[in-house]
Amino acid sequence: MRRLAADVVVVGGGSTGAGVVRDAAMRGYTAVLVDRSDLAQGTTGRFHGLLHSGGRYVVSDPGSATECARENAVLSRIQAPAIERTGGLFVSVPGDDPGYGDRFLAGAAATGVPAREIPVAEALRREPRLNRGISRAIEVEDASVDGWQLVWGAVNSARAYGAKVLTYHPVTRIDIADGRVRAVHCHDQRRDEEVVIECAFVLNCAGPWAGRITDLAGLPPVPVIPGRGIMIALNHRVVNTVVNRLIYPTDGDILVPVHTVSVIGTTDVKESDPDHLPIPAAEVQQMLDAGERLIPGFRRARAVHAWAGSRPLIRDDRVAADDTRHMSRGMAVVDHLTRDGVAGLLTIGGGKLTTYRLMAEHIVDAMGDQRGERRPCRTADEEIPYAEGSRHYVVTHRLADREADRLDDQIVCECELMSRRMFTDLLHREPLATLDDLRRQLRLGMGPCQGGFCAGRAAGIAVTERVVDAERATGLLRLFLKNRWIGLWPILYGAQVRQTALDHWLYAGTLDIEHLPTPDQEVVR
Amino acid sequence: MRDVVVIGAGLAGLTAALRLARAGRSVTLVARGVGGLSLAQGTIDILGYTPERVLRPLDAVAAVPPEHPYAGLGPDAVAAAVTWLRDELGSELLVGDPAVNLHLPTALGALRPTALAQPSMVAADARGGLTYAVVGVRQLKDFPADLVAGNLARSTAPDGGPLGATAAWVDLPARPGEADPSGLTYARSLDDAAFADRFAVAVRDAAGAGDVVLLPGVLGVRPGAGRRLAELIGRPVAEVPLLPPSVPGLRLADALRARVAAAGVRILLGSAVTGFTADGDRVATVTVAAAGGPRALAASDFVYAPGGFESGALAVDSRGAIAETVFGLPLTAADAAGLVGPRYWAPHPLFEVGVRTDAAGRPVAGDKVVHPNLYVAGGILAGPEPWREKSGDGIAVATAVRAAAMIEGGAR
Numbered sequence: 001m002r003r004l005a006a007d008v009v010v011v012g013g014g015s016t017g018a019g020v021v022r023d024a025a026m027r028g029y030t031a032v033l034v035d036r037s038d039l040a041q042g043t044t045g046r047f048h049g050l051l052h053s054g055g056r057y058v059v060s061d062p063g064s065a066t067e068c069a070r071e072n073a074v075l076s077r078i079q080a081p082a083i084e085r086t087g088g089l090f091v092s093v094p095g096d097d098p099g100y101g102d103r104f105l106a107g108a109a110a111t112g113v114p115a116r117e118i119p120v121a122e123a124l125r126r127e128p129r130l131n132r133g134i135s136r137a138i139e140v141e142d143a144s145v146d147g148w149q150l151v152w153g154a155v156n157s158a159r160a161y162g163a164k165v166l167t168y169h170p171v172t173r174i175d176i177a178d179g180r181v182r183a184v185h186c187h188d189q190r191r192d193e194e195v196v197i198e199c200a201f202v203l204n205c206a207g208p209w210a211g212r213i214t215d216l217a218g219l220p221p222v223p224v225i226p227g228r229g230i231m232i233a234l235n236h237r238v239v240n241t242v243v244n245r246l247i248y249p250t251d252g253d254i255l256v257p258v259h260t261v262s263v264i265g266t267t268d269v270k271e272s273d274p275d276h277l278p279i280p281a282a283e284v285q286q287m288l289d290a291g292e293r294l295i296p297g298f299r300r301a302r303a304v305h306a307w308a309g310s311r312p313l314i315r316d317d318r319v320a321a322d323d324t325r326h327m328s329r330g331m332a333v334v335d336h337l338t339r340d341g342v343a344g345l346l347t348i349g350g351g352k353l354t355t356y357r358l359m360a361e362h363i364v365d366a367m368g369d370q371r372g373e374r375r376p377c378r379t380a381d382e383e384i385p386y387a388e389g390s391r392h393y394v395v396t397h398r399l400a401d402r403e404a405d406r407l408d409d410q411i412v413c414e415c416e417l418m419s420r421r422m423f424t425d426l427l428h429r430e431p432l433a434t435l436d437d438l439r440r441q442l443r444l445g446m447g448p449c450q451g452g453f454c455a456g457r458a459a460g461i462a463v464t465e466r467v468v469d470a471e472r473a474t475g476l477l478r479l480f481l482k483n484r485w486i487g488l489w490p491i492l493y494g495a496q497v498r499q500t501a502l503d504h505w506l507y508a509g510t511l512d513i514e515h516l517p518t519p520d521q522e523v524v525r
Numbered sequence: 526m527r528d529v530v531v532i533g534a535g536l537a538g539l540t541a542a543l544r545l546a547r548a549g550r551s552v553t554l555v556a557r558g559v560g561g562l563s564l565a566q567g568t569i570d571i572l573g574y575t576p577e578r579v580l581r582p583l584d585a586v587a588a589v590p591p592e593h594p595y596a597g598l599g600p601d602a603v604a605a606a607v608t609w610l611r612d613e614l615g616s617e618l619l620v621g622d623p624a625v626n627l628h629l630p631t632a633l634g635a636l637r638p639t640a641l642a643q644p645s646m647v648a649a650d651a652r653g654g655l656t657y658a659v660v661g662v663r664q665l666k667d668f669p670a671d672l673v674a675g676n677l678a679r680s681t682a683p684d685g686g687p688l689g690a691t692a693a694w695v696d697l698p699a700r701p702g703e704a705d706p707s708g709l710t711y712a713r714s715l716d717d718a719a720f721a722d723r724f725a726v727a728v729r730d731a732a733g734a735g736d737v738v739l740l741p742g743v744l745g746v747r748p749g750a751g752r753r754l755a756e757l758i759g760r761p762v763a764e765v766p767l768l769p770p771s772v773p774g775l776r777l778a779d780a781l782r783a784r785v786a787a788a789g790v791r792i793l794l795g796s797a798v799t800g801f802t803a804d805g806d807r808v809a810t811v812t813v814a815a816a817g818g819p820r821a822l823a824a825s826d827f828v829y830a831p832g833g834f835e836s837g838a839l840a841v842d843s844r845g846a847i848a849e850t851v852f853g854l855p856l857t858a859a860d861a862a863g864l865v866g867p868r869y870w871a872p873h874p875l876f877e878v879g880v881r882t883d884a885a886g887r888p889v890a891g892d893k894v895v896h897p898n899l900y901v902a903g904g905i906l907a908g909p910e911p912w913r914e915k916s917g918d919g920i921a922v923a924t925a926v927r928a929a930a931m932i933e934g935g936a937r
Binding site: 281285288299300303406407408409410411412420453456457459460461463464469470471473474477481482485486489492493494495497498500501502504505506508509510511512513514515516517 | 564565566574578631632633634635636637661666667669670671672673674675676678679680681702703704705766768769771833834835836837840841842843844845861862865866867869870873875876910911912913915917
């Protein structure tokens with residue numbers, strides 16, 4: 001057993017937890033972040049990649065719209081390399097009420113969301129694949145954001161301020177005595193060891209899993225309702241600008257160009273278990289139909305992957321419990337002192353990735369209130385250092401990097417232009433990582449071939465670098481392919497069928513991966 | 526008007542074209558690409574798993590279930606077809622006994638069963654007590670010597686005996702300053718005797734302990750480099766097929782294509798067949814997307830050997846409809862719903878979908894032949910996922926030989 005001590009334990013390594021641990025550390029608290037798996041593996045890694053301008057909420061949720069507009073500007077300043085300033089358009093396609101545009105513009109003016117109507121011809125010039133029948137187009141400041149880069153940036157900043165980050169450390173118990181939080185117990189899965197962190201505060205940032213954390217503290221249930229949404233990535237950019245339907249928010253109304261792909265989202269279905277989020281065929285069809293309305297021919301484009309994420313909404317009695325889209329997206333901090341009589345435990349729900357920094361500010365403020373002190377929040381003032389510098393992301397940056405090093409380095413993942421050195425550098429920093437953990441930072445295997453060529457290379461390099469042995473490398477490769485499949489089989493149509501057949505020829509056929517010596521137990525982390 | 530148009534430039538199409546041309550038929554071979562051989566491992570599989578490892582493939586062919594493509598052929602026809610191919614290409618390119626599987630290391634270190642292999646590979650055939658000196662080339666990212674050796678060392682040979690392996694690396698750019706060549710580029714350099722000698726010396730000096738030196742499958746685009754390397758290295762050498770472009774696969778493709786051309790076949794590559802015209806139930810012409818516009822190719826008989834899902838000959842649209850894309854042939858399933866599921870390692874019935882035929886190899890709808898002068902061969906046939914059971918090459922060769930025989934015999 002290992003013992004640690006901290007002022008505050010942050011539970012959950014998604015965007016909220018990452019923001020909270022950074023904020024707490026910057027205010028001078030000793031902080032430890034724990035997550036049951038890798039960073040940004042839950043909701044933060046399973047969204048459409050949109051950094052909201054606020055436009056989406058100008059009519060339906062004006063408070064959120066204003067927050068999004070402000071935070072969009074803040075994050076673009078402090079985390080530029082995680083953000084591509086694509087710009088956004090709201091367009092009326094045939095059948096949409098063109099009058100909604102007036103309500104939209106009025107809402108934008110009232111909420112402080114920058115928006116400007118542009119001629120349809122100008123919108124079509126910028127995005128030639130758009131439905132030629134659009135009747136209105138409004139320009140906004142939407143951007144695309146890499147949730148993983150956002151989280152890793154915040155966490156690295158927190159570490160620089162002395163915070164500790166423990167991944168693959170699921171919480172097993174929260175000790176409460178005399179009405180106060182005393183300690184958090186975790187299980188270090190990779191060393192199979194119990195870890196006890198003595199602390200006065202626990203900030204529960206577990207998102208859709210927040211109710212499980214309060215259960216571990218023995219508290220009455222916190223009503224978190226996972227709202228599942230599915231997303232589908234096409235293998236290239238059918239648009240270079242975020243394109244939204246100019247309608248009251250509904251399903252399938254956003255198309256986001258992010259990195260080398262474009263992502264259509266999303267649906268919203270109430271679920272009971274955030275660990276088992278299906279990608280129903282009917283919803284895939286619904287997304288393709290929605291894509292077709294924005295971009296004629298969408299169904300003939302190549303889909304490479306699909307995923308489902310879960311919104312961490314806290315039940316709000318003002319709307320019906322099954323209408324998760326219209327619950328407040330505004331964040332809600334639950335103070336368990338007033339609710340349950342337990343000091344030192346706060347739960348945060350709701351919110352969205354765009355406002356993650358602001359959510360963190362609120363919950364750390366709430367902790368200060370309980371402690372009877374107010375240390376000022378500084379997270380909006382200080383740029384987060386990135387290896388890439390402080391320029392905004394551009395989709396071609398890796399092309400430039402590979403042009404520069406093509407004579408002395410190899411490309412391990414051709415689809416995403418990941419070099420061998422990028423891979424080995426991270427591998428040595430994260431020797432316990434799975435290939436999926438590395439993927440989330442490097443985009444290994446996320447392009448059209450979905451790991452067909454690069455996954456085996458990555459496993460081989462990990463052995464050559466003496467980071468793992470052949471048995472674990474084989475297990476990691478099997479795990480990676482199995483996990484890629486989760487997002488592949490629901491969208492197996494068109495050109496991706498060909499690719500998948502080729503990938504099967506390579507792994508099952510040429511490499512005969514199914515007949516490597518079988519492990520006693522499959523590698524799962 | 527030709528006697529026969531063959532569609533497809535993979536193992537099945539080349540085999541059918543060669544057989545027919547040798548029998549005196551005028552043949553045009555047309556294909557969208559260059560065929561699938563350069564994507565494959567460059568050996569001839571007959572049957573590797575049922576799903577247990579197969580030691581005697583012809584015996585396993587005799588026992589396949591009735592819906593298997595081999596069921597209508599039988600082991601004798603399969604043996605005859607594969608033996609013909611081996612003898613046609615000669616012992617420079619293919620050796621082995623169709624009745625007995627070899628078990629050759631893969632680039633992950635698995636032991637892959639196959640019936641015929643190139644002479645540059647067979648020294649690695651796994652048997653108890655054998656040890657491998659695996660040697661990687663730093664410039665070639667698709668042969669992870671440490672992983673290969675590690676997996677071989679924890680494997681058991683099919684005869685139940687242990688295997689051993691060591692790993693080592695050579696650092697030898699084929700061209701100065703080239704860090705990331707394809708296997709094909711490297712193989713071209715090894716066709717140069719002076720570079721091959723330097724390579725052999727580097728391998729000899731680097732290789733660890735082991736009975737057989739295991740090298741990446743890039744030992745020359747032309748056959749024969751392996752033998753000379755073995756002499757210089759002083760130990761038996763075996764090359765391991767890599768990911769595409771596969772140099773051993775390319776050797777087979779080059780050799781077959783050269784024979785097809787020499788036999789007088791007119792070859793149109795890079796020319797997709799997009800449709801056909803019929804005369805009654807007979808196929809009259811196929812339409813080819815040629816430079817300058819579509820062009821009709823007329824023939825008495827047609828052999829359709831386009832491959833399966835990997836080539837796009839079989840396709841699934843965004844609503845899940847499965848179709849054969851040129852003739853609209855009936856398939857064993859029309860809807861992909863329920864044919865793929867969440868379990869990666871489980872069978873994927875989608876990839877078993879294909880065309881069913883009569884005993885002559887002609888597509889059928891129910892019991893009825895669709896077009897009496899259209900024969901199919903290779904990966905378009907319905908049957909188990911060929912990559913899992915390692916049967917694609919044997920099915921391609923045997924069904925192509927059948928199609929040619931039926932046309933020669935005037936089956937109607």
